[in-house]
Amino acid sequence: SQTIHQWPATLVQPVGSPLSLECTVEGTSNPNLYWYRQAAGRGLQLLFYSVGIGQISSEVPQNLSASRPQDRQFILSSKKLLLSDSGFYLCAWSDRDRGLLTEAFFGQGTRLTVV
Amino acid sequence: EDQVTQSPEALRLQEGESSSLNCSYTVSGLRGLFWYRQDPGKGPEFLFTLYSAGEEKEKERLKATLTKKESFLHITAPKPEDSATYLCAVQASGYNKLIFGAGTRLAVHP
Structure with missing residues (x-):
């Protein structure tokens, strides 16, 4: 069965420090991968998605970047964190072989607090 | 612009009190x-x-239905363990991503 791992679960970082959140998927190949952010009381906002190694689409201009160095690895980064980067970050995958119409499965999230 | 709206924002039920959550959408x-x-x-x-209007899916105490403009999540005889936030999302034609609503926070009290 497929599993998705996301770490760390919680993170407190000072303003101006770098960020690296990692997500890996097991039990599937060629997944679509996604990074979402969830602000308190609001819906999930899509930040980045990737349909293959090195292929990244950005949905919202911001202080963050994403990379996909391996088929089942997705990394969210920042060179200098802002207070507004605080939030709940979620990685997700979907089955590319099923085409565009498919549900996404989420990791357990990272609670990032920028202080 | 593609949009998903969920209502109510929060819902408090007594155990056994059935209700419905709404998800309305405008997508191309x-x-x-x-x-x-x-x-x-x-x-x-x-x-x-759910893929098409008229479709229904069930899982335990939950049943989801779909019309051309909205979806309902019906909760029959809820239990405290059904307390959670329920999120609705849509996928628009030609897009490889989901658009989420803000969710409905459900609290079921014994």
């Missing part, structure tokens, strides 16, 4: 509508996918 060509359950501090858990 609906490919699929998805329901998720999210517990506090956790990632969303997939519940259902």
